[in-house]
Amino acid sequence: MTATASRRVLSTREAYGRTLVRLGELSRDVVVLDADLSSSTQTSLFAARFPDRFFNMGVSEQDMICTAAGLSLSGKIVFASSFAIFITGRCWEQIRNSVALPGCNVNLVATHGGLTVGKDGASHQALEDIAIMRAIPTMTVIVPGDAVETRKAVEAAAWYDGPVYIRLTRENLPVIDSDERPFRIGVGWEVRPGRDVTLFGIGLMLHAALEAAELLAHEGISARVVNLSTVKPVDEHIIVRCAVETGAAVTAEEHNVCGGLGDAVGEVLLRRHPIPLERVAVRDAFGRSGDPKELLEYFELTPQAVAAAARRAIARAKR
Amino acid sequence: MKLQPLRTRDPEQLRAIARELRVSILRTIHHAASGHTGSSLSCIDLLTCLYFAELRHYPFQPDWPERDRFVLSKGHAAPALYAVLHRWGYITSEDLAQLRQLASITQGHPDSRRCPGVEASTGSLGQGLSVGHGMALALRGQAQRVYVLLGDGELQEGQIWEAAMSAAHFRSANLCAIVDANRLQIDGLVAEIMNVEPIAAKFVAFGWNALEIDGHDVEQILRALEQARATTDKPTVIVARTIKGKGVSIFENKVEWHGKAPNAAQLERALRELGEPPTAAAP
Incomplete structure (x- = not known):
């Protein structure tokens, strides 16, 4: 943290x-x-x-x-x-x-x-x-x-x-938001600037994405972090802009891989500007008992997992 | 058409209106070649008493705040509701003729966003009593009352009993449920598919005031609605014993007429039984 x-x-x-x-x-x-x-x-x-x-x-x-x-x-x-x-x-x-x-x-x-x-x-x-x-x-x-x-x-x-x-x-x-920043339903928010990859996060995993960006910065990778708090209607404009500007993307969510943020972003990319997308989510499994931290590690919903996904997305973009 | 008064407590006049509405229902369903004949005919005497004697409502301003509310929880009886709304002028003859068509306001099941006078979108059984109770909670301490029409087969839905519990818990005396107990559901007799009896005793056990009547006897219906209105400490259920397809011998108590439309010959016979000149004209 x-x-x-x-x-x-x-x-x-x-x-x-x-x-x-x-x-x-x-x-x-x-x-x-x-x-x-x-x-x-x-x-x-x-x-x-x-x-x-x-x-x-x-x-x-x-x-x-x-x-x-x-x-x-x-x-x-x-x-x-x-x-x-x-x-x-x-x-x-x-x-x-x-x-x-x-x-x-x-x-x-x-x-x-x-x-x-x-x-x-x-x-x-x-x-x-x-x-x-x-x-x-x-x-x-x-x-x-x-x-x-x-x-x-x-x-x-x-x-x-x-x-x-x-x-x-x-x-x-x-707390990363401020009282001054206006909120509008359906509008995403660039929380951290970056050039090489965009990390789209929601909820708790937005914070994992921010930490992942910090990890990646040590390796010389500039990761942009975007808060897509409105998953529907999702902010297509910011997704396409980030896709054009960074060329690789990761989604991070505390949700099953089916039908969540990863699919919401993926649908937009597929239709408007296909780029490599890696999804960090629960891999079609049920949860189990445990401490929150322990569970996030077990299901690989960690800053390290988001950073690894970012590296994969960037590598695919270079191919 | 012989003009009947719009609002009356005269049983003779209410029976005459109900007869006209039966004709309207059958013509409409025949014209659409689709719709729930038996279910609409079993509840039309109840709807007639509600809309022409009991409910305060105002067709020129369907969202008049002082109005009483009616929720057709058994939404498949939509043709019966449409017949009533048509007679009151909420919707037109053209709307009846468009029953179940793509662009119509008279969708297969009532749609409150499209059809004036429809208070809640229904069709998925078991939800209307909760919706009606929400309305009753919103209207607490005011003069308006809320009426919900349920089917007896619908009582198999567990959510009905959640709502029965909460309406009694909140002492929502401005809520009146009416069960159109026609004894039949799609697959057969309610008693054989999944018995729901004794209905009144169940509601009493949940803390309701329960009345049991003949759902085709206009005088009994009016009296029950009066008793419901006079009950001020708990919600009331009126268990109305009815006959599915009531009024036309070939439809009565026939399970196959739950969701079937009459053809031209069947319509002609039905209209004859109802004392109506046999024309297959638009509804």
Whole structure:
């Protein structure tokens, strides 16, 4: 953690909870639902402040999603939260048919996405959520890179007309964003400049990409790091520009290799400017119990793995 | 066409409206050569009482905030809802003629983004009670009420019982579920495929007020809706015993008429039974 050791490390979940309270103060139409995980998702902050606008639906995620749709159809600005695995996996069809199809302004904010849920193991580790949410027409998918970007994304989702999925992790993340930088859904952000390769990262793996860039710099490789926090609609403009300017690319995500950021970037490159692309992701496997750090090493979602992927992409580009 | 009043509590007039709507449903489905005949006919007396006697709504402003809400959770009965919306002027005869067509607002299952008067997009069974309950929560403390029409086969969906639990938990007395208990589902008898009885007792166990009526008896329907409105501490379910395909002998209690459209000869016979001049004209 050399590159980020000096940075503040904050909980994205807590940023979500605090932002909900602020939104609740701004508009009486903001309502929040949870499925018995409000202390984990931090919607408990909103519940304590606005008990009459908070609905704990119990361990009934499907009912929660469709209740959220009904509240939205009655003009409310709705946030619904649970762990990523339950909200997206168990409720996919409810989200598709009752939320997205009628165009409800329901914001699904899932915590505990990816491997770093930790000791709870495979049943609780969502590695497919980005893929299945991305597949739903009109759905927006955002994976914020830190607590500051989480606040901005949640605010943007509240005023955005249509369904939004925001994926947060259990792990706290170093703060790299600033309050001043404007956030727009669908716009990527060049976090670190570079010439030889572009590292596209999201969430926790954005930080691995930044550390990888530091490692590569010692070898004389200039790696650009881009935060593609909006995975859908993905920022095609910045992907193509980086492809043209650096000629090689890596994606890094805490997600299965199928259907996530790697595929979102790959689709754009294939269609508009094919260049060598290496994907750092879980290689079509389920998770398992372990410490977050231990798990990231076991599944090779490390700065070293991102750096190695960058070297491979550059070597392929030279062939 | 003989003009009937739009809003009435007179059983004779409601029966006359329901008869007209049956004709409209059958002509529409025949014209589209696709649609759910049996399911639409079993619930049309319930819809007639709701839309012509009970619900406050305003066709000139479909999103009038003071309106009561209706969710057709058994979305496959869309032709019945469209017939009602057409008679109220939410949609046109041309819309009925376009049932299930590419550019239509009258899609195969109700689409709230396209069709005025449709409150929620439905069609995937088991979700409408939760959606309706969300509306009821949004309208808490206000005069508006929310009605959700369910099928009896639909009660096999687990989410129905999640919603039954949460609506009772939140004491959502402004929510009224109506079960169109026509005893049939696609593969056969509900009792044989996957028994859902006793329906009323189940809802009572979940904390609901439950009423059981003949779903084709207009007086009983009106009385049940009144009792639901008078219940202020819990949601109400009206278990309406109905006959699938009700009103036309060749469709009644026939499982094969769940999702089939009548041909010209069948339509002619049906219209005759309903006392309508036999024309295969546009709906």
